[in-house]
Amino acid sequence: xxxxxxxxxxxxxxxxxxxxxxxxxxxxxxxxxxxxxxxxxxxxxxxxxxxxxxxxxxxxxxxxxxxxxxxxxxxxxxxxxxxxxxxxxxxxxxxxxxxxxxxxxxxxxxxxxxxxxxxxxxxxxxxxxxxxxxxxxxxxxxxxxxxxxxxxxxxxxxxxxxxxxxxxxxxxxxxxxxxxxxxxxxxxxxxxxxxxxxxxxxxxxxxxxxxxxxxxxxxxxxxxxxxxxxxxxxxxxxxxxxxxx
Amino acid sequence: xxxxxxxxxxxxxxxxxxxxxxxxxxxxxxxxxxxxxxxxxxxxxxxxxxxxxxxxxxxxxxxxxxxxxxxxxxxxxxxxxxxxxxxxxxxxxxxxxxxxxxxxxxxxxxxxxxxxxxxxxxxxxxxxxxxxxxxxxxxxxxxxxxxxxxxxxxxxxxxxxxxxxxxxxxxxxxxxxxxxxxxxxxxxxxxxxxxxxxxxxx
Numbered sequence: 001x002x003x004x005x006x007x008x009x010x011x012x013x014x015x016x017x018x019x020x021x022x023x024x025x026x027x028x029x030x031x032x033x034x035x036x037x038x039x040x041x042x043x044x045x046x047x048x049x050x051x052x053x054x055x056x057x058x059x060x061x062x063x064x065x066x067x068x069x070x071x072x073x074x075x076x077x078x079x080x081x082x083x084x085x086x087x088x089x090x091x092x093x094x095x096x097x098x099x100x101x102x103x104x105x106x107x108x109x110x111x112x113x114x115x116x117x118x119x120x121x122x123x124x125x126x127x128x129x130x131x132x133x134x135x136x137x138x139x140x141x142x143x144x145x146x147x148x149x150x151x152x153x154x155x156x157x158x159x160x161x162x163x164x165x166x167x168x169x170x171x172x173x174x175x176x177x178x179x180x181x182x183x184x185x186x187x188x189x190x191x192x193x194x195x196x197x198x199x200x201x202x203x204x205x206x207x208x209x210x211x212x213x214x215x216x217x218x219x220x221x222x223x224x225x226x227x228x229x230x231x232x233x234x235x236x237x238x239x240x241x242x243x244x245x
Numbered sequence: 246x247x248x249x250x251x252x253x254x255x256x257x258x259x260x261x262x263x264x265x266x267x268x269x270x271x272x273x274x275x276x277x278x279x280x281x282x283x284x285x286x287x288x289x290x291x292x293x294x295x296x297x298x299x300x301x302x303x304x305x306x307x308x309x310x311x312x313x314x315x316x317x318x319x320x321x322x323x324x325x326x327x328x329x330x331x332x333x334x335x336x337x338x339x340x341x342x343x344x345x346x347x348x349x350x351x352x353x354x355x356x357x358x359x360x361x362x363x364x365x366x367x368x369x370x371x372x373x374x375x376x377x378x379x380x381x382x383x384x385x386x387x388x389x390x391x392x393x394x395x396x397x398x399x400x401x402x403x404x405x406x407x408x409x410x411x412x413x414x415x416x417x418x419x420x421x422x423x424x425x426x427x428x429x430x431x432x433x434x435x436x437x438x439x440x441x442x443x444x445x446x447x
């Protein structure tokens with residue numbers, strides 16, 4: 001069990017999640033320990049039904065564990081009331097979903113600014129931050145477009161901009177490249193990687209090995225348990241040395 | 246891999262001596278397939294014997310410089326024009342290992358698959374990281390190395406997808422073997438009944 005510190009953005013401690021009761025109870029997650037530090041990009045892989053999405057829902061406070069604790073920046077989510085939880089989610093946590101979840105009647109910039117405005121940020125300031133987030137995902141010129149004027153890849157970039165706006169420290173992504181072609185998928189990984197390199201903690205749920213490979217650490221889930229982890233070499237020059245460069 | 250054609254192709258670019266050919270080859274392929282200098286000289290001798298290259302003489306520094314002949318140039322053209330021949334089928338230690346594992350009693354095939362998956366993903370992480378770092382440098386000389394890395398990334402990804410498929414097939418076999426052998430996932434749902442392609446795993 002790792003030590004909690006300011007570096008630890010997300011910590012799941014002995015987390016279990018059971019659905020139903022008695023004979024029909026199903027354990028989606030069993031005794032999962034997982035921490036993600038600032039600047040770390042972790043990918044979660046596993047077959048359907050292995051508990052990937054449950055893990056993500058718990059990490060973002062969208063669901064509560066049956067036992068065990070979830071900590072975001074050392075704050076135990078169990079101790080928060082619904083309003084406090086919603087506030088934390090708006091301020092510190094960004095989500096990227098497979099189906100984007102964008103509001104069609106708002107422009108790209110308005111969609112991105114939405115969580116900030118809901119949190120009480122003044123419209124002008126929220127607009128500035130939204131534009132900055134759109135710049136980070138490479139589409140500032142699309143700020144005034146509506147969703148039906150954008151391609152799937154562009155909409156996904158808007159969704160990512162909304163997830164990172166206001167410098168969120170924890171970014172949770174559930175199969176964010178699902179509907180995209182491989183070039184656009186690559187672009188999504190570049191943005192997530194850049195956020196991690198800038199200090200955010202990133203958790204990506206995916207079944208695509210080539211996307212998981214962008215992560216610092218790949219966690220394998222099976223039957224609700226972490227069965228393996230694979231970490232990239234921290235010194236990429238190793239590969240080059242090995243290759244004789 | 247055809248060292249013969251690779252060296253010829255490099256000589257078509259400009260006359261070079263043995264050591265230069267080796268360095269040039271390794272630079273352009275990211276040193277993924279290191280060349281032995283002895284191989285380079287033996288190959289040059291044969292190319293000369295076959296009339297595909299000719300000695301130009303000494304470069305002044307004691308190196309024998311080779312240049313390509315007209316026959317050599319047409320050989321290179323043919324090489325580039327023809328698709329690479331596939332060994333039939335290529336030997337694949339992993340496929341052989343798994344084929345034996347599934348047919349022998351007492352072998353934990355799922356453990357083999359998982360151990361390989363972790364190793365393959367780790368390799369994929371390293372290739373992806375190397376690709377990212379190389380792409381960030383944006384030197385023109387890196388283009389060839391990037392292509393080699395892409396090739397390694399695609400191959401490794403295919404390996405992982407194939408491992409997923411192997412595992413799904415095994416689960417399916419266990420299911421058809423009888424209800425007692427059915428493997429259930431944590432949520433009580435049996436694994437996808439027809440997980441024959443990785444797409445169905447979404």
